[in-house]
Amino acid sequence: MNENFLSPLTSQFQVQYRYSVQFTKGIFDLKNPSLRDFLISEKKDGDTKKALVVLDQGLISHYPNLVSEIKEYFNGLTLVVQLTGDIMVIPGGEVCKNDPQHWDSLVKAVDLYGIDRHSYMIAIGGGAILDLVGYVAAVSHRGIRLIRIPTTVLSQNDSGVGVKNSINYHGKKNFLGTFAPPIAVFNDLLFLESLDVRDWRSGMAEAIKVSLIKDKDFFLWIESNTHSLKNRDLEAMAYLVHRCAELHMEHIANGDPFEFGSSRPLDFGHWAAHKLEYLSEFSIRHGEAVAIGMALDTVYSNQKNFLSKVELDRILDLLKNLGFVIFHTKLAENEKQILYSGLQEFREHLGGKLTIMLLAGIGIPREVHEIDEKSLANSVDYLEQVV
Amino acid sequence: MNENFLSPLTSQFQVQYRYSVQFTKGIFDLKNPSLRDFLISEKKDGDTKKALVVLDQGLISHYPNLVSEIKEYFNGLTLVVQLTGDIMVIPGGEVCKNDPQHWDSLVKAVDLYGIDRHSYMIAIGGGAILDLVGYVAAVSHRGIRLIRIPTTVLSQNDSGVGVKNSINYHGKKNFLGTFAPPIAVFNDLLFLESLDVRDWRSGMAEAIKVSLIKDKDFFLWIESNTHSLKNRDLEAMAYLVHRCAELHMEHIANGDPFEFGSSRPLDFGHWAAHKLEYLSEFSIRHGEAVAIGMALDTVYSNQKNFLSKVELDRILDLLKNLGFVIFHTKLAENEKQILYSGLQEFREHLGGKLTIMLLAGIGIPREVHEIDEKSLANSVDYLEQVV
Incomplete structure (x- = not known):
């Protein structure tokens, strides 16, 4: 046989986003x-494009006229975009990612209204709604154009400006999902006024996280603006959201956007946080869990002599001064489970070798590949006492 | 408020494949x-990586020892890759993309065996199995490394070397899916010997398609090798598969790989083919439907005076000489349905403006944006007479 028929072929290309x-x-x-x-x-x-709008139910109680306002806004745009069907209202929070019926109702709507790859899905709400709608948009017809309008601190400064989407699968957080950038994101500052105090606060956890591993100046800024941030100063929050979103987007664009290799997403404090959210049956917010997870990993960093006691105190003080509770009884009750299955699930979700980001200083990350049981137990004890 | 807090941010990056x-x-x-x-x-x-192998059930009857051969092959590789759990055997063909239980059983296995983003899923089989496993791999943990081992002419020369995956949703073909390149593809020529005559032949439809719109020399080669190809000459088939795969991969890499814009996939003859597959309840193979769809669009191209009668005859003769049946009674019985809902579904799946590829000559495509009812009816009548 002519061996030319057996010569290998290589496909190489890049996709621009x-x-x-x-x-x-x-x-x-x-x-x-x-x-x-x-x-x-x-x-x-x-052509006039179609758009399917999906709205976080939680917004309706704060903005009873929101549905009609959206319709009126698009009434002036009918030559450009036409809303199809009714605006869909879906309960926000983890429930919309846990219950497959919400996923299914959205895919059915894509089919029913003939939403195609050149149409839009417009998701308005917190991170969970954006994750769910983003996943539906990513897999329907292999990708519908997604516009995100994040309405919480957490989604405006973190997930809503990133490239991921997901739903949960049998209790496994974010088990199903893709990397699929939106075509545009609109952060509307005024929506933040509607947040209750827990959501206002918990979203700041991701900003503290990114400051701790990327930008000491930002940490100093948050520290010196603690009072304004805690007292719901919208201008201070606007700066926090903007800077956090910027650092997050830089990390994605300058790194490994779709995480093919072993480079890390910005996940300081997240390994225990994911498990804690689950153990608390999602009674604590993601940001609240991240604050506890960061506190734990900060104490652990000090236990391992990576981080000074002065910096440890400064970080825990900032969290507490912003109103975060940095301990949860589930942490002590389930220490071993958090350690073993928490680490394992974290490793499996990212793949490859276990890598945990700790701190060698404020703004200075340090990666380790194991967590030792004794130092972790000491860290949990420490947190329980200082809380 | 300081307007700096409101300055827009832009994320721009490229992903290499x-x-x-x-x-x-x-x-x-x-x-x-x-x-x-x-x-x-x-x-x-x-680290030793894990691999989950999924095998097309259809192969077992031809290769009763295949499962043990695969296990033995990996037995020599345990320091590099370890097979997890049993090799999963799934029925091939459209059924595995239609019935969500197959999708679910694979996602469950990914969870159960702890297949992570750095592990492999290895799919061995025809195009439907590759599509299904590729979709599971793409959305589990946001992307598990996929190795494809296509075993049919159709998958070796077309879908198996491309960048798509999919499953069907309530009868809508490929409604759910993503663009997600594999990390490697292995085309094993010997598997083609196991194919029945219909699968051997139908896979050649995609090679004829790509020759008609991309490469007249390839068309001439197929024409002059009709006898060998029909009589299952493995060397001739090796060349056909290799050249078709090459043209397909070039089109992807040099075009718009994830079809963000309005550039077309290589879909000559496909708009009616998709509908015909569905109307025949998948009793005809994809390649058989594509042959009919190409015959229809070739006649239509001649009806519209784009294509000469000489070239029309040549194309239909090649299809017939290879053993393709170029008409189906469902075509005449459901002419209007094929025309209207077939075109609509085709447009919706790709999005944007309807674009149908016709022929202005062998190797010369011509795009149109509408199909007229009368010329289509004439084309169906013509085919019914010449078959």
């Missing part, structure tokens, strides 16, 4: 041009 | 180094 995150106030105010200008700029061919 | 398609004979022969060498070359860190 680009999206912008705009910061605005009152996105569905008829005078606000942000979303309208974007949609008009995307109208490249003559 | 690279994979090779190797052509081999007897991939699980202990003396065959192809797969072994690849797996060893991928062992970058000290």
